[in-house]
Each structure stands twice: as structure tokens, then as C-alpha cells.
Amino acid sequence: MEARKLNPEFNDLFEPKKIIDHVEKLKSVTTKEKEAKKNPFPVEVFPKPVQEIITATNRSLNYPTDFIGASMLYAVSVAVGNTHKIHNGVFEQTAVLYLSIVGRAGTNKSHPLTFALKPIEERDKQRFKGYQELKQEYDLVSSLNKKEREAQGYDEPVQPIWEQHLITDFTPEALTDVHKFNKRGIGVYADELASWFKNFNRYNKGSEEQFWLSVWSGKPLRINRKTSEPIYIPEPFISVAGTIQPGVLNELAKDRTENGFLDRILFVIPDDLKKEYWSENQLDEVIIQNWNAVINNLLDLDLEQDENLNPKPTVLKFTPEAKQLLFEWQKTVTDLSNKADNEALSGIYAKFEQYALRLALNLELLRYACGESNKQAVTVEAVKGALKLVEYFKNSALKVHTILTNTSPVDKLPGDKKNLYNALPEEFTTSEGLELANDFGIAERTYKRLLANRELFNNYKRGEYEKRF
Incomplete structure (x- = not known):
């Protein structure tokens, strides 16, 4: 399918004068935020059209830059799904992200996620409408006996399925029921992330948490049941995002620092975040249209399958320059991990090696969706952007670590x-x-x-x- 073109108004951004004006506008919108920040979200890592969307939603909807930028990353992850993986010559990684947006009540943390996921919600809505139509026909044909079906020209009915991308029921059984039909992958979205981890021990202590550790690592899923057929998913893809208040962080971390679970979460926790006054600025419809185009370009990526109809992701490798940059960075991170004062900090540094690859994959495919990449290989631009994001998320993780230890x-x-x-x-x-x-x-x-x-x-x-x- 031909990629959707972004609105021509965005092309103007690439004229020299327009670039200067755009950058100055971006600076003016976020200067007030950055003045109070020691860890500003690196908006510059995104393609220019996406930077424009972040700027516009910050100005018109008061979306904190950190929240909308991270939410868009999550939406990209869900849209990419199992279509692509990344390989650095040592191991492969998927585009899976576990994301936690941290903020007090009233700090506009839920709306950015809703905005970023809207194109995926619309795709789910369209597919559900098609499912309902097929289900009506299926029910009609199922009500006929074999002789009646033959007389009316019907074949043996096949029960339709709804291939949804987003889900809000977090039990492993519910997720795998959906995932077995949508092999491309799914996104778990929790407006209150506490509803995710509070249920980890509802059945057997630690079993559900182990499920999520395995999903993050991309290990095959096996669900055995007494009352129905077992489920086996060799290529799981489940990204997770949600919001959480700072006061609940300790509950999230309880008994979850030793097994590395906490290190798998990317925290978004802006400096000096405050509740804003309502904005009287209207968001330009072009902004919404262009974000829809970006995500739909990713949702339209083909999912290759093997002879058993299991996903066969396209594997992207790095250009020589990008690989050299990544390996030099990994040496630095390894030294930091080895010198860390405690196991918690060592775990933070270690997991970001894998997240550097995942973020580079998401950024490269986002560049493709914006017409800035042919996605033949992961470029230096994507790696540089990923490393800036890693630095942001690393600093956020250290901030969360400080909150959890209750000591500066x-x-x-x-x-x-x-x-x-x-x-x-x-x-x-x-x-x-x-x-x-x-x-x-x-x-x-x-x-x-x-x-x-x-x-x-x-x-x-x-x-x-x-x-x-």
C-alpha cells in the first residue's frame, strides 16, 4: 500500500527560512519549561513533522512536552508491532516499550496518550465494525442446517475474529486470547498503571509478573488451561503504557527491584511539572491529520509470516557508521554499570543497552513514516536520537530511584x-x-x-x- 503523504503545509518547514522560524517557535514554546529543567525531553530526535505536532499540542492543548513525546513513541511501538526487528550483530530486539507517565492529578498526563493512540483506536473501531457485519452473517448461516446452507449457496461458516491493536484487560489469558488472532502484536493501555501491577499476585504469587518479564524479553508464551485448548505464541509483542502518580511509585517498586522488573520501565517524570490554565488556542486540524497519516503509514506495514503462519519480522541492521557509534556508546555504559554503587543502578544501566536498540528501531521506522527513510538500515540519525532518549530515560530512572530510596x-x-x-x-x-x-x-x-x-x-x-x- 502506498504510504500516506503528510499535508503539504509541512513541506514548507524544510525551506531554510521556515526551518529557522520553526526552530525559534519550538524554542519559544518550550523555553519556559526548559528553564526549570535539568532533564529536558529531546524533541529534536523526532522527524521535523513530528516536532511540529509536539509543538502544536504543547501550545494549544498544554500537553507537557515529555508526556506527548513519550506517548507518540509508544504509539509508534504499537503500530510497528512484529513487522520489524533490529539486530546489532550480537542479538535482536523488538520495538516493545514499557512506559510509565508520572505526574500528580491534574497535570495533563492522560490526554497526551489518548491523542497519540487515537489513530490506532480508529483502526480498531473500523475493524470492529467489519467484525460485527461478518458476525451477523455468521450467525445467520450457523442457524441453517447443512441442507439449507447448500440450497442457499453458503459454505460451512467460519467464525470471524476481531483483530484489535489495543486492550485494557490485563490478565495473561485475556491478552493471549487476543494475541493469537492479532499476531502483529498488541498494546496494553492503562489510564492508571496501578491497575496493571496491583493484580500481579491475584492468582499464584509472582506468576503474572514473570509473564510480563518474559513478554518484555520476547520469549515465547505458553498458556496451559484446564478447560480449553493451550495457546502458544512464538513471537509475542505486547507494549505497555499508562499513567501513575508519584505517591504510588513505592507500591510499584515493592519487591520488584531485585528481579529487574522496574528496570524494564521507561519513566517519564518531568521537572517541576505544574497544572496549567486552560488554553484558548485551537489545535489546527492539519496537526491531527498528519499524525493520523504517520501512524497509519506504520499500521500499513506488511507483516511477513512463515510456513506456519507465525510472524517473520523484517530484520533491520545498522549502517557501518551507526553501528560504530552504538558500540562506542555501549562501552561507556558498560563502564558505568560496572562502577555503579549498587545493584539497582547497575540494573538501570544494563537494561538501557537493549532500549537503545529498541528506540533506534522505533525512530528509524518513524522517519520512514514521515518520508525521511527507506528503512533499509538503521541510520546514524536514528542512533543519535535513540542515545539522547536513553540519556533522558536514564536520568528519569535515577530520579525515580531517588524517590524510592527517600534519600537524596x-x-x-x-x-x-x-x-x-x-x-x-x-x-x-x-x-x-x-x-x-x-x-x-x-x-x-x-x-x-x-x-x-x-x-x-x-x-x-x-x-x-x-x-x-
Whole structure:
């Protein structure tokens, strides 16, 4: 199927003057947010048309940039499904994401997800209408005996199915019932994510949580039942997204730090998020049309199948330059994981190796949906974008880790280092910090070990740092 074209108005964005105007508009909309942020969401990793959608919804609907950007990533994940995988020469990864949008009540955290998923909801609605029509015919034919069917020219009726993409019933049985018909994959959407994890132990303790650990890793699913046929899904694809309030984070983390479950969740937790006044700006219909076009281009991707009718995803590899960039980054992350002070931080760093691949796959296919890629290989642009997203989600994970431990990393420092940290400016160079360290009687070696603590500092440029607290 030919890809849907985005509205021509977007083409204007690529004229030199228009690019400058667009970037300035993007800056003006998000400057107020970024002033208060030490971990701004990297909008620039998206194709230009998607950046425009983020900007417009931020301006007209007060969608926090972090929330709408992450919600769009999730929608891309669900739309891609099992059509593609990514391979770095070592292992494969799918486009599956587990996403948690964190914010207090009234901070506009649910609406961005609803907006991002609307094109997929519409596809489900269309398919359900077709299912209902087929079901009526099936019921009619089933009511006839064999002789009557033959007389009226009917074949043996085949029960129709509804191939839905989104689901809100989280039991493994319900999910696999849907998944066996929609082999492309499904998305679980929970307006309140607590409804997802609170039921993990409703039957056998730990069994449902193990199901979700396996799904994230892409391991085959086997559901055995006493009253019906067993289900086997060799290529599971279930992405998860939902919202949660900060006060519920401790409940999510309870008994889930040791098995790595928490490390599989991408947290979206903006700095200094506040409830906004209603906006009087109207969202341009073109914005909605173009997002519909982007997601439908992904939903229209073909799902290849093997001789047993199981999914056979197209595997994308990296261009040589993209692979080199990714491998250099992996060495850095490995060093950070090895130097981490505790198992929780080590787990955070380790899982982002896999998420770097998943985010690169989603970004490359998003670029394809916007007409910026032929999806023959994963490019440097997609890898650079994925690594910026990883940095954002890593910082968010560290923030959640701090909330869960109820202690600021600064409070854990010895008195002299804590005094130095508090005396350092918000941003400083290595040499500026060393001068202060000397004033506090702290040796250069000790000072540089302190700088290497990523819980305390962001090293956003060589020799330049900013405090995280």
C-alpha cells in the first residue's frame, strides 16, 4: 500500500527560512519549561513533522512536552508491532516499550496518550465494525442446517475474529486470547498503571509478573488451561503504557527491584511539572491529520509470516557508521554499570543497552513514516536520537530511584563532599570545581571521583558539568 503523504503545509518547514522560524517557535514554546529543567525531553530526535505536532499540542492543548513525546513513541511501538526487528550483530530486539507517565492529578498526563493512540483506536473501531457485519452473517448461516446452507449457496461458516491493536484487560489469558488472532502484536493501555501491577499476585504469587518479564524479553508464551485448548505464541509483542502518580511509585517498586522488573520501565517524570490554565488556542486540524497519516503509514506495514503462519519480522541492521557509534556508546555504559554503587543502578544501566536498540528501531521506522527513510538500515540519525532518549530515560530512572530510596544522593555524602557539592554552581567546568575543592581541602583525585558520580552530576559536554540536585 502506498504510504500516506503528510499535508503539504509541512513541506514548507524544510525551506531554510521556515526551518529557522520553526526552530525559534519550538524554542519559544518550550523555553519556559526548559528553564526549570535539568532533564529536558529531546524533541529534536523526532522527524521535523513530528516536532511540529509536539509543538502544536504543547501550545494549544498544554500537553507537557515529555508526556506527548513519550506517548507518540509508544504509539509508534504499537503500530510497528512484529513487522520489524533490529539486530546489532550480537542479538535482536523488538520495538516493545514499557512506559510509565508520572505526574500528580491534574497535570495533563492522560490526554497526551489518548491523542497519540487515537489513530490506532480508529483502526480498531473500523475493524470492529467489519467484525460485527461478518458476525451477523455468521450467525445467520450457523442457524441453517447443512441442507439449507447448500440450497442457499453458503459454505460451512467460519467464525470471524476481531483483530484489535489495543486492550485494557490485563490478565495473561485475556491478552493471549487476543494475541493469537492479532499476531502483529498488541498494546496494553492503562489510564492508571496501578491497575496493571496491583493484580500481579491475584492468582499464584509472582506468576503474572514473570509473564510480563518474559513478554518484555520476547520469549515465547505458553498458556496451559484446564478447560480449553493451550495457546502458544512464538513471537509475542505486547507494549505497555499508562499513567501513575508519584505517591504510588513505592507500591510499584515493592519487591520488584531485585528481579529487574522496574528496570524494564521507561519513566517519564518531568521537572517541576505544574497544572496549567486552560488554553484558548485551537489545535489546527492539519496537526491531527498528519499524525493520523504517520501512524497509519506504520499500521500499513506488511507483516511477513512463515510456513506456519507465525510472524517473520523484517530484520533491520545498522549502517557501518551507526553501528560504530552504538558500540562506542555501549562501552561507556558498560563502564558505568560496572562502577555503579549498587545493584539497582547497575540494573538501570544494563537494561538501557537493549532500549537503545529498541528506540533506534522505533525512530528509524518513524522517519520512514514521515518520508525521511527507506528503512533499509538503521541510520546514524536514528542512533543519535535513540542515545539522547536513553540519556533522558536514564536520568528519569535515577530520579525515580531517588524517590524510592527517600534519600537524596547528596544526603549520603560525607560532610566535606556535601559542603563542596552545595557550594558548586549549577553549571561549572572541571577546573572551576577543582578550585572550590582546593578551598575545601579536598584532594584532586577525590574531587574527580565525586565528579564521576552520575547520580549527582550530568556531564553534558567534555569538561563541563551540571548538578542534578
